[in-house]
Amino acid sequence: MKRIKTRQITNKYTVRGVFFGIVFLALSVLITSNSYLFVSQKGTFNDLFKMYPGLWLAAVMPIAFGIIGYYLAKGFVKIIKKQQQLLNKEAQRSQIVFDFIENLRQGNLETAIPIEQETDKLGQSLYRLKDFLIKNKLEEEQRRIEEEQRNWVTQGLAQFSEILRNSSDNLENLSYNIIHYLVNYSKINQGGVYLLNTKISGDKYFELKACIAFDRKKFTDKTILWGEGLIGRCALEKQTIYLTDVPNDYITITSGLGEANPRAILMVPLKVNEEIHGVIELASFNLFQPYEIAFVEKTAESSASTISNVKINIQTSNLLKETQIQAEKMSQQEEELRQNLEEMQATQEESERTAIEMKGIIEAIDHAAINCEFETDGTLISVNKNFLKTFKYNLEEIEGQNLRIFFFKNDLPELDKILADLKNGHNFKGRVRRRNKTGEEIYLLSTYTPVIDNEGEIIKILSLENDVTDQVKMEEELKRSKEELGILLEEARNEVKEQFREMESVKIRNEKTLEGALDAIITTDKEGTVQFFNIAAEKLWGYDRQEVLGNNVSMLFSADTIINDEFVRTFVTADEKKVVGERREAPIKNKYGDEIPVLFLLSEAQVGLEHSFTAFIQNVEVELF
Amino acid sequence: MTYKEYLLELKKYSPYDFSEYSDNSIQRRLQKVLDEYKMTLEELRERTINDNLFVEQLVNDITVNTTDFFRDADIWLEYVETVLNKLSARQQIKIWHAGSSTGKEVYSNLILLDELGILKKTQVFATDINQQVLKEATQGTYRYSNNIKSIETYIKILEANKDNSSIKSINLEKHFNINIANDQLKVNNKYLSLPIFKKHDLVQGAIPFEEKFDIIFCRNVLIYFNTSLQTRILKIFHDHLNTSGVLILGNHEGLTGFFKTRFNRLGSFFVKSNSFHFKY
Numbered sequence: 001m002k003r004i005k006t007r008q009i010t011n012k013y014t015v016r017g018v019f020f021g022i023v024f025l026a027l028s029v030l031i032t033s034n035s036y037l038f039v040s041q042k043g044t045f046n047d048l049f050k051m052y053p054g055l056w057l058a059a060v061m062p063i064a065f066g067i068i069g070y071y072l073a074k075g076f077v078k079i080i081k082k083q084q085q086l087l088n089k090e091a092q093r094s095q096i097v098f099d100f101i102e103n104l105r106q107g108n109l110e111t112a113i114p115i116e117q118e119t120d121k122l123g124q125s126l127y128r129l130k131d132f133l134i135k136n137k138l139e140e141e142q143r144r145i146e147e148e149q150r151n152w153v154t155q156g157l158a159q160f161s162e163i164l165r166n167s168s169d170n171l172e173n174l175s176y177n178i179i180h181y182l183v184n185y186s187k188i189n190q191g192g193v194y195l196l197n198t199k200i201s202g203d204k205y206f207e208l209k210a211c212i213a214f215d216r217k218k219f220t221d222k223t224i225l226w227g228e229g230l231i232g233r234c235a236l237e238k239q240t241i242y243l244t245d246v247p248n249d250y251i252t253i254t255s256g257l258g259e260a261n262p263r264a265i266l267m268v269p270l271k272v273n274e275e276i277h278g279v280i281e282l283a284s285f286n287l288f289q290p291y292e293i294a295f296v297e298k299t300a301e302s303s304a305s306t307i308s309n310v311k312i313n314i315q316t317s318n319l320l321k322e323t324q325i326q327a328e329k330m331s332q333q334e335e336e337l338r339q340n341l342e343e344m345q346a347t348q349e350e351s352e353r354t355a356i357e358m359k360g361i362i363e364a365i366d367h368a369a370i371n372c373e374f375e376t377d378g379t380l381i382s383v384n385k386n387f388l389k390t391f392k393y394n395l396e397e398i399e400g401q402n403l404r405i406f407f408f409k410n411d412l413p414e415l416d417k418i419l420a421d422l423k424n425g426h427n428f429k430g431r432v433r434r435r436n437k438t439g440e441e442i443y444l445l446s447t448y449t450p451v452i453d454n455e456g457e458i459i460k461i462l463s464l465e466n467d468v469t470d471q472v473k474m475e476e477e478l479k480r481s482k483e484e485l486g487i488l489l490e491e492a493r494n495e496v497k498e499q500f501r502e503m504e505s506v507k508i509r510n511e512k513t514l515e516g517a518l519d520a521i522i523t524t525d526k527e528g529t530v531q532f533f534n535i536a537a538e539k540l541w542g543y544d545r546q547e548v549l550g551n552n553v554s555m556l557f558s559a560d561t562i563i564n565d566e567f568v569r570t571f572v573t574a575d576e577k578k579v580v581g582e583r584r585e586a587p588i589k590n591k592y593g594d595e596i597p598v599l600f601l602l603s604e605a606q607v608g609l610e611h612s613f614t615a616f617i618q619n620v621e622v623e624l625f
Numbered sequence: 626m627t628y629k630e631y632l633l634e635l636k637k638y639s640p641y642d643f644s645e646y647s648d649n650s651i652q653r654r655l656q657k658v659l660d661e662y663k664m665t666l667e668e669l670r671e672r673t674i675n676d677n678l679f680v681e682q683l684v685n686d687i688t689v690n691t692t693d694f695f696r697d698a699d700i701w702l703e704y705v706e707t708v709l710n711k712l713s714a715r716q717q718i719k720i721w722h723a724g725s726s727t728g729k730e731v732y733s734n735l736i737l738l739d740e741l742g743i744l745k746k747t748q749v750f751a752t753d754i755n756q757q758v759l760k761e762a763t764q765g766t767y768r769y770s771n772n773i774k775s776i777e778t779y780i781k782i783l784e785a786n787k788d789n790s791s792i793k794s795i796n797l798e799k800h801f802n803i804n805i806a807n808d809q810l811k812v813n814n815k816y817l818s819l820p821i822f823k824k825h826d827l828v829q830g831a832i833p834f835e836e837k838f839d840i841i842f843c844r845n846v847l848i849y850f851n852t853s854l855q856t857r858i859l860k861i862f863h864d865h866l867n868t869s870g871v872l873i874l875g876n877h878e879g880l881t882g883f884f885k886t887r888f889n890r891l892g893s894f895f896v897k898s899n900s901f902h903f904k905y
Contacts, residue, residue, distance in 0.1 A: 338657065339689045346650045346689070346848040347877045353852070354879060454893065 006081070010073035017069025021062025028058040100126060149291040153298070156185050160299050164306040171195060171310055175210035178303050179280065183212045186292055188284035190262065194224060194231055195270075195278040195307065206231055206279065234267040235276045240297055241267040244287060264288050268296050270304035277307045370444065370465040376423050376458055378403040378415065390444075390467050392437040406434040408441075422450050422461050431468065443472035520598075520617040527574045528553045531612065540598070540617065542591035558589040567600060571615070578613060580604045585620060626666045628652050634670050639680045641754075642828050643687070645854035654687045661686070685757045689849065692726040694772055695733045695779035696844070697876055700893055702782055705737055705792055707892050708871050712839055718747045721838045721865070722820075723827060724846035725751035728762025729772070731820050732812045733779075734842070736800045740792045744819075750834055752825035759822050765812040769803060772810050827858050837867045845875035852881055859884045866897045 032055060163181050167174045175193040183191040192211035198204050204226035224231050234241045243265040250265070262283035270278040280300055282288075288296075365371055370390050372383040379402050388395060391406060407415050411433060418428050428448040436442050444465040450458045511532065514521045520540040523532035530553050533545040541548070541556060548555070554562055554572040561568050567584040570576040580602045587595040599618040604611060628651065632644040643651055659669060672679050695701050712718050722731050731751045738744040753759050780795050787793050797803065802811040823833050827846070841862050847855045859880060862872055872888060872895040874880075880888055880895065888895035 336691070339691045342650065342653060342689045343691045343845055343848070345653070346647060347845065347875070349647060349649055350848040351877050456892075 006077040009077055009080070010070055013069040013073030013076070014066050015069075017065035017067070017072075018062045020069075021060075021065035024061045024065070025055075025058045028055055097122065097126065100130075149289075153291060153295045156295055157298055157302070159185070161302060164302055169310065169313065171307065171314070172209060174307065174310055178299070179210050179212055182280070182282065182296065182299065186282070186284070186296070188282050188286070188288075189213060190283040192281045193270075193278060193303075194281065196226075196235070196276060206235070209278070230265075230267060231279045231281065234269050234279050238269050238271055238274065238276060240269070240293065241265075242288060242293060243267075246283075260285070266293060266296060268293075268300040270300050270307060272301060272304040272308055275304075275308070277304045277311070365464065370463075370467060372463045372465075373460050374403055374463065375460060376419065376450075378419055381460055386467075387465075390436070390442060391434070397437075406436075408433065408435050418448065422448055423458065425450055425452070425458070431472075432465075442467060442469045444468060517616075521614060522548075522553065522556070522617070523612055523614045524553045524571075525613075526611045528572050530556075532614075537617065540590070540596070540619070541588065556588055558587070558595060561587050561589070561595070567602075571600075571602065571613070578602055578604065580613075588617070626670065628655055628666070631655070631666050631670055631673075635673055635680075638674045639677075640829070641680065641684055641826065645828065645851050646849050647851050650849050651687070654689070658683060658686050681756060685755050688753075688755045688758075690726040690753075690755060690758045691845070692729045693775045694729045695775055696730065698775075698779040698782045700873075700876065701733065701737070701779060702786060702790060703892055704873065704894070705741070706790060708840060708873075708894060709737065709741055709743070710791060713741060713743050715839070716746060718743065718840070719836050719838045719867075720747060720749045720840045721832075721834070721842070722749070722751040723841060723843040723862075725753050725759075725762060725820075725822070725842075726755070727758045727767070728765060728820070728822070729767070730842060730844065731762065732765060732816055735812075735816045735819060736795060737792065739800070739816075740795065748836075749820040750836075750838075751820045751822050752827075752832070753822075754824065754826045756824055759824055762820075763817070763822050765817050767810045769805060769808045769810040827861070828854065830857075830861065832861065832865065834865075837865050838870055839867050840871045840873065841866060842873045843875075844873065845878070847878050848875065856882050856884065863887055863897060868897060868899060870897045871895065872897070 032051070160178075160181060163177050164174070167177045175195060179191045179193045183189070190211075190213040193209050194206035195209045196204060197207045206224040206226070208223075226232060227236050230241060230243075244263065246262055246265055248261055250261075263285050264283070264287045266280075266282040266284075266288050268280045268282075269276055270280060280296065280303070282296065366384050366386070370384065370386040372387050373381040375381060380398060380400065383395075383398055388398070391398075403415060404412065414432075421428060427450070428446070430446065432444050432446050434442050434444060445468045446463060446465040449462045449464075451460050451462055453459050511534075514532065515534050517534065518536060520537035521532065521534045522530055522537050524530055530548050530551055533543070533548045537543075537548075538545055543556075552572070557565075557568050557572060562572055563569065565586045567579045568586045570578045582601070584600045584602075585597055586600055587597045589595050597620045599620055601616040601618075603614050603616070605614065606612075628648075629644065632642075632646075632651070636642040636644055655666075655669075658664075659666065662669075664672070669683075673683070720734065722734070725731050728751065731749060735744065735749065738747050751762065753762070776795070776797070783790060783792060783794050800813050800816075802813065803809070804811075825833055843858075843862065847858065850858065859882075863884065866872065871891065873893075874895065876893075879885075887898060889898045890896075
């Protein structure tokens with residue numbers, strides 16, 4: 001490298017010198033060629049040189065400069081070479097230092113510096129530097145570790161807070177998340193969260209709420225009494241317990257590869273405000289570092305706090321639910337109560353309606369009827385005004401009396417019978433005779449009704465009566481009158497009979513008289529029926545009287561006569577005005593059809609509307625002697 | 626708008642006629658509904674006209690469904706001795722619970738019929754205007770804490786009258802499924818399918834059954850009706866009772882008008898008679 005470079009330099013400078021000379025020449029030529037003198041001469045290039053002889057010098061310049069350059073360069077080169085040597089030396093030394101520093105940088109702090117350098121300043125500085133760096137490295141390492149641990153703790157706590165925040169509703173979830181995180185983050189093998197549970201009876205015990213990698217044996221020990229075992233002690237003392245001398249079979253960490261004893265066990269109480277909420281138990285194949293323990297303790301604090309909050313939340317929500325249920329229950333009960341009340345009120349109103357009806361009925365009864373109430377033995381319980389009025393007693397006189405006082409002595413057996421019937425539950429209805437205060441008879445139309453209570457017992461007898469004394473009296477009057485009338489009628493009848501008999505005897509007398517007469521006498525009624533036909537008439541007509549009596553009188557005359565003779569016609573025809581009181585001659589027809597002239601004398605007798613006619617008949621042919 | 630006017634509107638726009646209910650009672654119930662829904666009477670009317678489902682809910686809210694197991698234990702005692710014993714000889718007994726509410730009365734009856742051994746020949750029908758309580762009745766599930774008292778009261782009375790009664794006691798296990806933890810009292814499944822539950826409004830008249838009944842229960846229903854409505858309903862009962870059929874009303878209820886003589890009294894109950902004759 002050196003050689004070429006030196007050559008280069010010399011060449012370069014030589015060339016530069018030559019070049020410079022040429023430039024100088026050119027410039028000179030140019031200047032002179034442009035000078036006033038030359039231009040005014042108008043000569044050639046050669047003339048130029050003649051005019052200015054300096055130009056010849058100029059022409060030598062390139063060479064001169066070239067040579068100068070060459071020698072200059074050489075000189076430079078020498079210097080450079082010298083310098084270069086120095087530099088190389090220096091470089092060597094630097095390299096050693098550089099190597100040393102590089103070693104330092106790379107951490108090979110023990111490499112030695114070449115002895116010759118030890119004494120000089122740089123060497124000493126370097127040594128000091130080396131020691132310093134060694135020290136620093138150690139410190140840094142230390143700090144790094146601490147920083148890492150701190151970060152680990154901080155990050156862990158931050159993440160942990162996040163976890164705590166997110167599982168704040170359910171103790172199981174919370175416990176599981178806590179232990180899960182701890183085990184994973186700490187890269188330990190096994191852990192469990194025991195939470196304190198206070199039963200209503202006051203027993204305190206720890207319940208394994210969540211666990212990781214617990215084997216079955218331990219898993220079944222889900223409850224640990226307060227103060228029992230290590231967990232208990234941890235809680236009691238409220239201190240972390242760190243065991244590195246783990247007895248066999250205390251717990252085993254199970255995995256797919258088998259079981260093994262943990263190397264270290266850490267138990268941290270979950271306490272906040274000096275109140276224990278539980279214990280975290282961690283087991284690992286490795287020892288726990290102090291910072292890890294500190295971490296767990298810090299988490300334990302937050303865990304305890306969160307657990308406490310969750311418990312409170314659960315309690316609160318339970319209380320709320322309870323309150324809700326109670327409120328619902330109460331509103332239900334309220335509704336029930338209200339309905340009960342409504343029913344009672346409606347019942348009462350119904351009863352009131354009935355009562356009003358009853359009241360009306362009772363008033364009507366009281367007003368209209370004689371009313372009293374008595375016991376089954378006849379003792380009076382109460383009476384109404386009508387009763388008093390009818391029986392003519394005052395209230396004081398009646399109070400507490402028995403019915404007997406209203407009975408006539410003879411009627412008392414009747415009372416006994418009535419009371420007996422009533423006792424058997426039968427109603428009594430009928431007309432009765434009673435006596436009032438003054439001993440007078442009164443008659444009543446009575447009904448006695450037993451009032452029976454819910455058990456079927458007779459409470460009292462209700463009596464409703466109407467005073468029918470007047471009616472009875474009237475009845476008796478009527479009866480008496482009827483009797484009297486009967487007698488009168490009998491008498492009258494007898495009289496009439498008597499009269500009839502008399503009339504009859506008169507009639508017979510008359511008839512006998514008429515019978516005895518020589519003249520024929522016939523009697524007819526209004527219709528013309530023959531009523532009487534004496535012997536003489538029998539002789540005259542030849543009829544037996546049985547043949548004529550009851551028949552019409554027209555049979556005694558011939559048809560012609562009836563038509564022609566005025567007297568006969570009127571005589572035989574009903575409702576015709578008869579010829580009365582005059583003697584008339586007219587022919588009769590006898591039984592054998594003979595017509596016999598006779599002399600009639602007709603008389604009329606009228607009794608009321610009854611007309612009867614009597615005809616006295618004389619034979620015309622009076623035998624003259 | 627007055628209550629009466631509203632009820633007429635309700636009658637017009639829905640199948641429900643409350644206009645003949647007892648004035649005071651229906652007013653109180655309507656007022657309760659207004660308070661609960663925070664409505665005025667006009668708003669209620671609006672809603673009634675436009676919303677059928679609301680009307681159903683309204684009916685459920687207005688009706689009073691108070692009922693109990695073995696309500697008025699003495700009456701049940703008398704019922705067993707006087708009525709059931711008499712009818713036990715029959716081939717078939719038909720019973721109608723009008724206004725059966727949540728069914729407690731129905732199941733009380735069924736239990737007694739079972740105890741007497743005549744459950745198999747009994748047909749039981751039950752109606753109510755309130756769809757909601759009818760549904761509850763079909764499930765036969767009630768709150769233990771609410772109901773155990775009345776059942777126990779009846780059992781006590783049975784024990785006190787042991788000597789005279791046909792039923793000595795009620796065995797809770799036999800007739801109920803009890804779950805105290807859940808506060809649940811459920812009638813035995815065999816009772817659930819027996820009664821025929823139907824929704825029916827007594828005011829509308831025609832009942833959904835063809836049969837005639839031997840016993841009709843209608844306790845504390847008539848008290849909510851005015852007198853003329855009561856009489857109409859008594860006629861329905863009278864028409865649907867067999868001869869000598871028994872009508873059982875509430876403790877403070879009685880017959881109105883001519884029905885006073887169309888029924889005879891049998892202790893606390895009413896027996897249908899066919900003529901106006903006096904008993905004695």
